Amino acid sequence: MHIPDGYLGPITYGSLWAAVIPIWIYASKKVKELLKASQVPLLALSAAFSFVIMMFNVPLPGGTTGHATGATLIAILIGPWPAVIALSIALIVQALIFGDGGITAIGANCFNMGFAGVLAGYGIYRLISKLKIKNSKFNGKNPDVKNTRQLIGAGIGAYAGINLAAFLTAVELGIQPLLHTGADGRPLYSPFPLSITIPAIMLEHLFLFGIVEAVVTVSVLLYIKKSHPELIRG
Amino acid sequence: MAIPEWLTKQASGVGYQVSDKKPEERFLDKTLRHVVSFVEDTMFNERTSSMKGLLQGIEPRIKIISIFLFIVILSFQKTVSGIVVFLVFAALLALLSGVPVILLKRLTPAMVFTLLIALPAALNLIVDGEPMVMLHKFEKPHTFYQITIPSHIFITRQGALSALTLFLRVMASVSLVFLLTLTTPPNRFIKAVSSFMPGAFKSIVSISYRYIFFLTRKVEGFIMGFRARNISLPASASSASGGGPHSSLIGQRWTASRIGLLFSMSIRLSAELERAMEARGYDYNFEVKSERLKVSDISRDDVLWIIFSITIIGVMLWKSLM
Numbered sequence: 001m002h003i004p005d006g007y008l009g010p011i012t013y014g015s016l017w018a019a020v021i022p023i024w025i026y027a028s029k030k031v032k033e034l035l036k037a038s039q040v041p042l043l044a045l046s047a048a049f050s051f052v053i054m055m056f057n058v059p060l061p062g063g064t065t066g067h068a069t070g071a072t073l074i075a076i077l078i079g080p081w082p083a084v085i086a087l088s089i090a091l092i093v094q095a096l097i098f099g100d101g102g103i104t105a106i107g108a109n110c111f112n113m114g115f116a117g118v119l120a121g122y123g124i125y126r127l128i129s130k131l132k133i134k135n136s137k138f139n140g141k142n143p144d145v146k147n148t149r150q151l152i153g154a155g156i157g158a159y160a161g162i163n164l165a166a167f168l169t170a171v172e173l174g175i176q177p178l179l180h181t182g183a184d185g186r187p188l189y190s191p192f193p194l195s196i197t198i199p200a201i202m203l204e205h206l207f208l209f210g211i212v213e214a215v216v217t218v219s220v221l222l223y224i225k226k227s228h229p230e231l232i233r234g
Numbered sequence: 235m236a237i238p239e240w241l242t243k244q245a246s247g248v249g250y251q252v253s254d255k256k257p258e259e260r261f262l263d264k265t266l267r268h269v270v271s272f273v274e275d276t277m278f279n280e281r282t283s284s285m286k287g288l289l290q291g292i293e294p295r296i297k298i299i300s301i302f303l304f305i306v307i308l309s310f311q312k313t314v315s316g317i318v319v320f321l322v323f324a325a326l327l328a329l330l331s332g333v334p335v336i337l338l339k340r341l342t343p344a345m346v347f348t349l350l351i352a353l354p355a356a357l358n359l360i361v362d363g364e365p366m367v368m369l370h371k372f373e374k375p376h377t378f379y380q381i382t383i384p385s386h387i388f389i390t391r392q393g394a395l396s397a398l399t400l401f402l403r404v405m406a407s408v409s410l411v412f413l414l415t416l417t418t419p420p421n422r423f424i425k426a427v428s429s430f431m432p433g434a435f436k437s438i439v440s441i442s443y444r445y446i447f448f449l450t451r452k453v454e455g456f457i458m459g460f461r462a463r464n465i466s467l468p469a470s471a472s473s474a475s476g477g478g479p480h481s482s483l484i485g486q487r488w489t490a491s492r493i494g495l496l497f498s499m500s501i502r503l504s505a506e507l508e509r510a511m512e513a514r515g516y517d518y519n520f521e522v523k524s525e526r527l528k529v530s531d532i533s534r535d536d537v538l539w540i541i542f543s544i545t546i547i548g549v550m551l552w553k554s555l556m
Contacts, residue, residue: 004344005407006400010309028434040434041507044441045500051442052449053493055272057264059485070493077497089435089442096427097420097443098275099344099411103305177361185363186392188312188399191355195381219490220497227491228498 005102017107072121121161128153158217287331294426363392
């Protein structure tokens with residue numbers, strides 16, 4: 001999902017840089033308010049952790065494998081705004097040091113995965129964790145029920161978060177032929193229209209990477225709840 | 235002395251196998267490949283950045299700004315010839331920096347991937363235009379759901395140009411980024427990158443970079459440990475865990491537990507780091523001063539590079555705006 005250099009035209013990548021800079025400023029302010037002074041080591045280690053999560057391949061039935069971004073997982077574990085910072089730093093390091101994702105596309109990649117994916121995933125997680133269903137066995141203060149709701153919320157949130165990020169990526173790539181064409185009508189950047197980018201990117205995320213993201217998020221939360229419950233916020 | 239029977243037997247089942255047909259596709263191997271290539275790339279960068287060459291001698295902050303501007307100007311180029319200028323320029327820089335072969339090796343995966351993405355754009359299915367090469371003729375157009383396949387499939391002039399533009403643009407951009415990393419020692423690179431960042435981001439970036447290696451080494455250790463424990467796992471023993479030795483569930487559980495462990499490790503490390511920093515009098519006031527670029531830091535080569543870069547950027551910008 002990392003957009004490389006050359007696929008987005010200046011209008012698109014410039015707008016996304018312009019959109020992501022205020023988000024970083026706001027996230028830094030929120031982090032300053034929410035966390036105590038020792039935020040520097042926590043954020044640094046969280047950024048390193050989110051970088052390393054992307055290295056893990058997860059097996060799926062049938063022999064397929066995929067890797068997760070861990071966006072919703074990190075948001076649940078350290079909070080949404082610290083997660084925005086941690087993921088953005090991981091994406092910047094990936095682009096600059098390892099050429100994974102373009103330098104001009106840092107704004108786009110951080111907006112899609114480090115902001116939209118994180119906040120959507122975390123928002124859905126919070127919504128489902130707090131949801132009250134009339135006469136449902138999923139209500140009440142029983143810790144097991146609360147746990148189940150949190151896990152369902154985390155899974156759906158992770159699935160929705162990565163799919164939203166993928167959708168934004170597909171739209172950004174798909175609008176290139178509309179925004180930038182040469183005198184002879186040929187596309188100058190990503191040549192594929194929305195009718196191709198959306199199904200091409202969304203199908204693999206709806207049926208593979210979304211599932212991997214949900215599986216990783218729920219299983220890691222389950223493990224942490226059992227082995228290190230003190231690390232779960234709220 | 236006779237060889238014991240157990241030593242001559244071939245292992246009946248390997249715990250981490252996902253598929254017998256494609257052993258190279260095992261998820262652990264893929265993860266390990268990621269880890270190894272990450273460490274290898276960094277070690278390679280360390281080696282190539284210490285070689286004598288043009289870009290190795292340029293101050294990292296000046297180099298980062300100039301390469302970033304080159305990539306931005308490259309993104310404004312609308313003609314194939316404009317993009318080729320940057321590609322030739324990147325090749326020249328690679329030659330003068332002594333890294334042409336390494337650069338080509340690094341570029342190969344990106345080259346294959348970009349070709350696969352760009353080639354379909356040459357067809358009239360993606361970019362309509364003047365026919366260049368006829369590939370196939372159907373009797374009539376076909377419609378699948380809402381997608382219509384025209385009766386004639388051919389390569390269009392506009393499509394071929396579009397695919398070529400995308401391919402060359404991506405190759406030129408990626409070459410410039412790789413040149414930056416191949417010719418700058420990783421630690422100096424991170425220091426230079428963080429010098430452009432505001433406040434606490436400086437410390438966060440440099441600390442996280444160091445701990446990426448630490449955590450990556452841990453992942454390598456997890457994989458080696460898992461392999462060592464499951465090298466000859468009998469099928470009967472592992473099937474008890476549900477789903478048999480080839481079950482993806484075992485792999486998912488293992489991966490989840492390692493990511494969870496890595497997170498708890500990160501939190502513990504951050505607490506230790508916090509105490510260590512406080513003990514050394516570190517101030518968490520978000521005002522970490524970075525070293526400013528002083529005149530004494532700029533060498534004669536840097537000045538020549540700046541003049542050269544401004545000239546190239548100016549000419550190409552003027553050409554793209556014409």
